[in-house]
């Protein structure tokens with residue numbers, strides 16, 4: 001287990017009842033029947049009040065959660081807190097299927113029907129009933145078109161203060177009638193869509209996402225969504241294949257697209273297929289500062305801001321630090337040894353927890 | 368690769384500037400241009416990739432995407448252009464203590480009567496502004512000389528502050544500064560007020576056309592500028608320069624005059640061809656001569672910048688922003704649809720309301736026609752045939768001449784000027800001063816951008832000016 | 833007045849008229865035609881004017897090719913724009 005800032009993974013004690021699935025974690029009585037079954041978490045056995053109801057006795061877990069957090073307990077007894085009121089990011093996986101095959105996908109898609117994930121997510125969102133943001137990701141979360149609309153409708157009905165941020169490849173929005181039905185819901189529920197565009201041309205984009213025709217659908221999707229009033233965060237991951245495309249994507253976004261709230265440039269995460277293709281794709285940030293600078297210049301002229309995510313500060317020229325957002329989810333980032341004496345540590349997001357060995361570029365601390 | 372529609376403009380024997388309706392632009396040489404047109408590519412992979420990224424050519428399988436993109440970009444430009452973000456101009460009096468040779472609005476002499484705004488109309492004007500727009504409200508006091516009726520200026524500000532909120536108003540007073548008293552300075556100190564003064568060059572140049580009975584228009588302006596700078600701060604004053612025959616011969620004098628005052632921002636433009644200006648003897652120069660003047664001014668600015676004086680000339684900066692900043696459309700005089708009404712509403716001293724300063728000038732020259740949208744309290748732009756025609760006739764992508772022009776996405780239209788010069792709102796571009804001036808400026812700037820790294824970096828600086 | 837003759841098989845009316853449009857600012861001109869020729873009479877006929885005219889003619893020939901090759905695309909852009917402005921206005 002890497003030393004991340006906040007742990008989200010716990011073990012069920014050997015003797016505990018064989019709970020599995022999604023649960024609302026409760027710290028106090030009474031249990032009110034709701035969208036998901038509930039389980040009481042006790043700090044130690046002496047605090048157990050009602051031995052009749054399902055319970056977990058785990059002091060570490062008890063200290064890590066708030067009343068009403070949501071956990072997924074798998075049949076092997078691993079407890080993952082999937083929605084936490086203390087986390088800086090909460091994300092639900094809607095499906096592992098996808099119509100793209102991105103060379104750097106951190107969650108490599110799987111085939112086969114997994115629509116139960118979306119059903120569970122609906123229940124989890126409603127049970128959690130957060131006044132804040134929940135991320136939805138995949139796979140491709142819009143793949144199950146109508147079910148996704150149902151997710152929106154159920155959220156509007158039962159957890160209307162939730163703000164959804166959906167990470168999608170945007171291809172579904174090429175279908176204008178689907179786009180319209182999502183757009184109608186934006187009146188009742190705050191939502192925004194993170195859509196990656198890796199080039200302003202099909203050759204480069206389609207190659208990176210491993211799917212012919214993806215560029216056409218994604219671009220049309222962004223046009224449709226933006227013109228329908230749907231909020232979009234445009235995403236870009238620089239690799240050795242497409243770093244030089246960034247300024248073009250930035251200009252394209254400003255001239256062609258509407259409703260782009262921000263452009264997010266994200267450092268590649270060494271997870272999934274990115275690990276496998278690392279040597280071909282990885283480009284050290286110091287090899288493209290001019291490109292970042294130029295793209296930032298283009299966007300500064302316009303009202304669309306550009307931000308950098310997941311960059312250790314020591315990998316950016318100093319004048320770009322102001323664009324860098326300390327962003328890595330708190331269960332994903334860590335600081336290698338060297339960082340402890342770095343004067344930037346408090347502003348720096350550090351490294352992905354997954355960046356170890358050859359995936360870790362040595363930190364150049366600021367003294 | 369498939370050819371997509373675009374326009375081009377020759378810069379010199381070899382280079383061409385190309386652009387498309389989405390507002391993407393680039394440079395190619397004649398051979399490349401011909402190759403793009405014949406084969407849909409230049410066979411230079413890097414350039415072809417650039418042309419594809421900017422929608423000049425498209426992969427055969429992406430043609431529909433390119434069409435959707437071009438359409439979305441054009442739609443975006445038109446929608447932004449149609450946003451109603453007016454500057455509100457108010458004319459407290461048409462009287463003036465100067466009698467400048469090329470004065471555009473004509474003026475009333477200082478003792479004339481019947482040329483001042485009726486106090487009682489001011490609350491209605493402010494109500495109308497509140498109705499028409501949202502904060503921040505930009506108010507511009509024009510003349511005549513607004514400070515002749517400082518009492519009205521005060522009242523306008525006071526009522527605007529009460530009704531619209533002190534933090535949401537910005538007032539610009541266009542004045543010759545001959546009348547800035549300590550009282551006015553004190554008043555301005557705690558208010559959101561800036562002054563804009565005409566400064567045409569050094570004493571010789573300025574006094575040649577700007578006539579004050581004292582014979583000292585220049586000295587009065589300079590004293591006023593210094594007074595404002597020292598008591599209110601440098602940022603409270605800006606200048607506007609109208610280029611006359613005298614200045615044309617000596618461009619650098621303008622920079623020296625500004626430098627001596629610590630003013631590094633210029634706003635330089637040729638004499639407007641409206642109504643009275645061209646019939647006077649102060650302008651005999653051609654647009655070609657103007658551009659020669661401008662080129663010298665440009666070089667002078669570059670030299671000063673190299674010495675650490677970052678001059679900015681805002682006419683060029685506006686053209687540059689139009690070229691390189693998608694969505695920049697806040698400058699009323701260079702946009703399509705034109706800024707008439709959409710970007711300007713003018714309340715004249717006599718209570719009439721106009722959709723632009725130029726409309727008020729047209730009124731002056733053609734008193735038999737009605738160019739106003741009614742009077743305060745009873746305005747309708749939609750009921751006025753003049754404004755309806757003006758707005759619909761000002762979409763430049765429909766104009767003959769403009770439709771094939773590479774500056775089309777960045778240029779504007781000036782229906783008022785066309786009416787004044789040619790009698791109808793669209794006009795023949797080959798004869799239009801508006802077209803000649805803006806085309807010359809665009810050409811000058813893109814040519815500089817394309818040919819010299821120095822000029823390019825200056826231009827990129829001014830994008831943010 | 834000097835005359836310049838241009839073959840109709842080389843220059844379409846569109847090219848001739850557009851070129852002459854911009855020549856107005858340089859000199860006065862008159863246009864007449866026969867079955868196979870355009871005849872342009874120039875009031876001022878010096879090298880500069882003539883080379884200007886030829887440059888205009890060449891540029892407009894190129895523009896004509898672009899226009900012909902992209903006509904269908906231009907039409908569908910027009911349809912697309914109207915739809916996209918519509919939907920944008922509706923979503924506001």
Ligand code: SF4
Nearest residue numbers: 098100101102105139
């Ligand atoms: S990264 Fe690409 S392949 Fe992976 S889920 Fe996202 S769109 Fe699909």
Ligand code: SF4
Nearest residue numbers: 312314339342348365
């Ligand atoms: S040394 Fe560590 S804390 Fe310092 S900038 Fe680099 S990654 Fe950030």
Ligand code: SF4
Nearest residue numbers: 769772775778802806
């Ligand atoms: S007015 Fe002149 S410069 Fe402007 S778009 Fe029309 S033809 Fe071009």
